[in-house]
Amino acid sequence: MNLFTDIRSLVLDTLAQMQAQGSLPEGLDLANVTVEPPRDPAHGDMATNAAMVLAKPAGLKPRDIADALAALLAQDERITSAEVAGPGFLNLRLAASLWHDVARAALTTGKEFGRSDMGQGKRVNVEFVSANPTGPLHVGHTRGAVFGDALASLLDFVGYDVTREYYINDGGAQVDVLARSVYLRYLEAHGTAVAFPDGTYPGDYLIEVGQALKDKVGAAYVDQPEEVWLEEVRNFATEAMMALIRTDLKSLGVEMDVFYSEKSLYGTGLIEEALAALDAKGLIYEGVLEPPKGKLPEDWEPREQTLFRSTAHGDDVDRPVKKSDGGWTYFAPDIAYHFDKINRGFDMLIDVLGADHGGYVKRMKAAVSALSDARVPLDIKLCQLVKLYKNGEPFKMSKRAGTFVTLSDVVELVGPDVTRFVMLTRKNDAPLDFDFDKVLEQSKDNPVFYVQYANARVNSVLRKAAEAGIDVSDAALAAADLSGLTHEAELNLAKKLAEWPRLVQIAGRTNEPHRVAFYLYDLASDLHALWNRGHDDASLRFLQDGDPDTSQAKxxxxxxxxxxxSAGLGILGVTPAEEMR
Known part of the structure; x- marks a missing residue:
């Protein structure tokens, strides 16, 4: 049940009636007619812009359309008043029974309440985390992991067929550095004193990998030149790091559907195939790029390269896909990877990346647009940095990682539920302060606690009601007479419930799961407000002594x-609290 959709349908039907009566011309485009909450709740329950958007194409004054529309809408039993405001906005007040129906629908539908088929089963690929397999995930990856996983759940909730995908960056030079770092730990496991040169990975997490390599090959690689062991150690180390990354993700409740190896693109013809597809469209050429703006790098020189004409699809400059020495640029395998996604039949692509990938957005969107003939949209979500604090001070680096705070550090300190919720209390492109003390405090200022406390409070009422002999099964509650719920605080809570189906569709349309976290905080606030009103007004208490019917309705x-x-927390990947301890 989406009450906003229902009332919009009523408005559209009424406009059609006006067209049939001749008070509105035929053939008007009604797509931009909306029904939404008014900016000021004092103005009504819902507002429509119908008169404002139809006035010009209809050749009429907005106020005249609004007056006629209001008169007809007021005849519907669902509308208690329709008032014209300003130049032609129309504010509607709804019968209390509609708000009661919303609560009843939630009880009847259960966890499916608010779920929709907006996505029409279209296939969406959400690629997220995709960290270099050179060490454990850090706190920046944590935000991207939570955001991507929650976004995937949100899109599933609104009717998309979602694939969660991790792109393993195992085709670049960084995996060779990893192999050399593991080799040093391997030598160390054999009793050799080693030093880690700049650029290698000195974290303690590689000690176990070095020991595992020793257990597998014994002394076979000791004192051997790099060409003997590099490839084997690289594969061994990459697999070990991916096992660690999978463990980290699992601790956060994240499970990928696909792990896609960058290395699989090399030597298989996939890069060549993708660039041939662009070449066939006249988008690959040999040329010389303009010098970069600003101060020129000392080593810059004009040179002919193989270029992708990305400016034809909205980019600022064309992009090289092959170096002057004949090797691929890092952009070439990225093009091939996204070409493969398109060929796998996805209708929409979403990449969740760190804030340092801002320069990547236009070129990648241009590539996907060109490869799919603008059929497959690509949305790139950048996750800004996370700043960690503890005891009012910046949280220090992890000794185990050597250079950063790990995902496992965060989860160990506050748990996966708190970690996930807090990571979604800001929009993805806004910086986030994560204070280990504040996210655990029990106060209204902590949204995690406030939402969980609301859920726990209701469960405590349910337990007490059951002990008093009241049937609190969802079926019994849905059948209860709710007509006595007339107090403003009770109706406000029901009105907030009515926003859920609309809110979750907006969040899914904009790829913004943080909207769910914000909504849950507002919903919890309304619940707590009603609870607190019961301290002063006994008629608002949920358990009414000697009156089981009224108690059941409340x-x-x-x-x-x-x-x-529960539905909202499920999207966020958070377990609802049955009780607070």
Whole structure:
């Protein structure tokens, strides 16, 4: 049930009636007619812009359309008043029974309440994390992992067929550095004193990998030249790091559907095939790029390269795909990888990347647009940095990692549920401060606690009601008479519930799972407000002594709140709290 969709349908039907009556011309485009919450709740329950968007094409004054529309809408039993405001906005007030129906729908539908077929089963690939397999995941990866996983769940909730994918960056020079670092730990396992040159990975996490390599090959690689062991150690080390990364992701509740190796693109013809597809469209050429703007690097010189005409698809400059020495640029395998996604039949692609990839956005969008003939959209979400604090001070680096705070450090300190919720309390492109003390404190200022406390409070009422002999099954609550729920605080809570189906569709349309976290905090606030009103007004208490029917109606409303909280937390990947300790 989406009440906003229902009322919009009513508005559209009424506009069609006006066209049939001749008060509106035929053939008007009604696509931009909206029904949404008014900016000021005092103005009504819903507002429509119908008169404003139709006035010019209809050749009429907005106010005249609004007056006629209001008169017709007021005849519907669902509308208690329709008032024209300003130049032609129309504010609507709805019958209380509609808000009661929302609570009843949540109880009847359960965890499916708010789920929709907006995505129509279209296939979406969400690629996220995709960290270099050179060490454990750090806190920056944590934010991207949480965001990507929650986004995938959100898109599934609104009707898309979602694939979670990790792109293993195992085709570049960094995996050779990893292999050399593991080799040093391997020598160390044999009792050799080693030093880690600049550019290698000195973290303690490679000690176990070096020992595991010794256990596998014994002394076979000791004192051997690099060409003897590099490839084997590289493969061994990459597999070990990916096992570590999988463990880290699992601790956060993230499970990938696909792990795709960059290395699989090399020597298989996939890069050549992708560039041939662009060449066939006249988008590959030999040329010389303009010098970079600003101060020229000392080593810059004009040279002919193989270029992708990305400016034909919205980029600022054309991009090299092959170096002057004949080797591929890093952009070439990225093009091939996305070409493979398109060939796998995805209808939409989403890449979740770190903030340092801002320069990557236009070129990659241009490539996908060119390869798919603009059929497959690519949305690139950049996750800004996370700043960690503890005891009011910046949190220090992890000794085990050597250079950064790991995902496992964060999860160990606060748990996966807190980690996930907090990572979604800001929009992905906004910086995030993660204070280990504040995210664990029990106060309204901590959104994780506040939402979980609302869920736990309702569950405590359900337990007490059951002990008092009241049937609190969802079926019984859905069948209860809710007509007595007339207080403003009760109706406000039901109105907030009604926003859920609309909110989750907006979040899915914009690829913004943080909207779910924000909504849950607002919903919890309304629940707590109603709870607190009961301290002063006994008629608002959920358990009414000697009146099981009224108690059941009030409990039905707050049980509906936990249905939505559970659904929202499920999207975020957070387990609802049954009780607070």
């Amino acid at each position: 409990i039905a409303l707050i049980r509906a709140v936990t249905v939505v909280i």
